[in-house]
Amino acid sequence: MFQQILVPLDGSACSEQALVLAARLARAVDGTLYLLRIANQEYTYASTSVAGVFVPADLAEMTDLEMKGDHAYLDKIASSPLLAGLNVVKEVRAELAIPDAILNFITSHHMEIVVMGSHGRGGLARLVLGSVAQKIAWNSPIPVLVHRVQKPEQDEQVSELATPIHALVPLDGSPQAEEAIVPVGLLVAALSGAGVGSLHLVQIIKPSAHHTDEQHGQAREEAERYLQDLAGRLRGGLASTFQLEIKFSVYSDEQVAPTLVHIAASGDGAAAPHNLIAMTTSGRGGKRRFIMGSVAEHILQKTPLPVLLIKPDETSEQRKDS
Structure with missing residues (x-):
């Protein structure tokens, strides 16, 4: 159990703190870490025919530069000393409904546990991991291990669990x-x-x-x-x-x-x-x-x-x- 470990990341240091627990678990069970980046970037918005209502432009309009940036981010995380020697799979997905994207990934890739931070970077372009973590936990078919960081110094508490x-x-x-x-x-x-x-x-x-x-x-x-x-x-x-x-x-x-x-x-x-x-x-x-x-x-x-x-x-x- 817990061989397939999913870690959703939004690019913030806060979300990355979940990697400490995830890496420790992966080493303990000889598991595989799946680093998932939902590329919910600031898309160009186009208005619909209904006045005052706006919808995202086609996801295909995401630029190559944006996608490369997300892949480069995961490459950097995967090559960090914290994850040295671990089996790591990197995934970038272009989605708007972030919780649904994570839940779909859990099912389609047969994940066994999710490890995530409960607060990340806010705003349209990033995961708001406080709400996302709760939505995932309440709907996930597998256990969700959530680490909530209230103060920067608590990073030390996680590493010294x-x-x-x-x-x-x-x-x-x-x-x-x-x-x-x-x-x-x-x-x-x-x-x-x-x-x-x-x-x-x-x-x-x-x-x-x-x-x-x-x-x-x-x-x-x-x-x-x-x-x-x-x-x-x-x-x-x-x-x-x-x-x-x-x-x-x-x-x-x-x-x-x-x-x-x-x-x-x-x-x-x-x-x-x-x-x-x-x-x-x-x-x-x-x-x-x-x-x-x-x-x-x-x-x-x-x-x-x-x-x-x-x-x-x-x-x-x-x-x-x-």
Whole structure:
């Protein structure tokens, strides 16, 4: 798994920081890096017959100079010391719908993971990786590893991502949320090398004004039994196979997403300080459950840690609901 690694680039230093994680993963699994440049340049615009509405000119009008510049950019990246010795494939695509272009590339080239920065260069001519990363993560059929850089000095944090890897895995008791466990387990094992990585399974119980203290206590006990059983199954399977340590914790808090960001930063309850968060983009809602999609969005915006996002299998949920 993770042999085919896609890294979308927009020409900004911020987007290129994803290469640190991607290169580390490629070396760990002897994989191939696919560097994808969406050549969404500042095309000449021509008006349509509808007043006030403008559409891009034919993509074929992109000049040879522009295309050569994009290829030269990828050549420079591919020849950098960071990627020395790796198998690298370079692709330049002329597209307007950037997320669709990336998603189509994922499918047509059988990618297995996307590694990308969450902010790049803005403007008409460049990827706005903050929004693009979210669109890709919420629609990608494969895991998406997103690194969000808030400050320039955080580049150092990425390059020094500790070994082994200790991942925070938020859960809500649903099978959909559990679909993050196998991908993050494989990723942690690959990036941890000879070290023993860990998964910290966390469930937040959100208090409800409609429940008594006794009912809230029962909800906590239910969550603890659920995580204990899940951890036991993982220790006898995935964790044993890939030498992973499994921890679990239950918390009570009204603010689910900020609490998870705090836990990730503090390392509370983990085998070691967290350096990765992994979760699905949807799960189960309800009075005592959190909606994974909104929580994932908040975490992606607020944490400086890399976030592995997995879109759960919709067909299994549809069969369950039918």
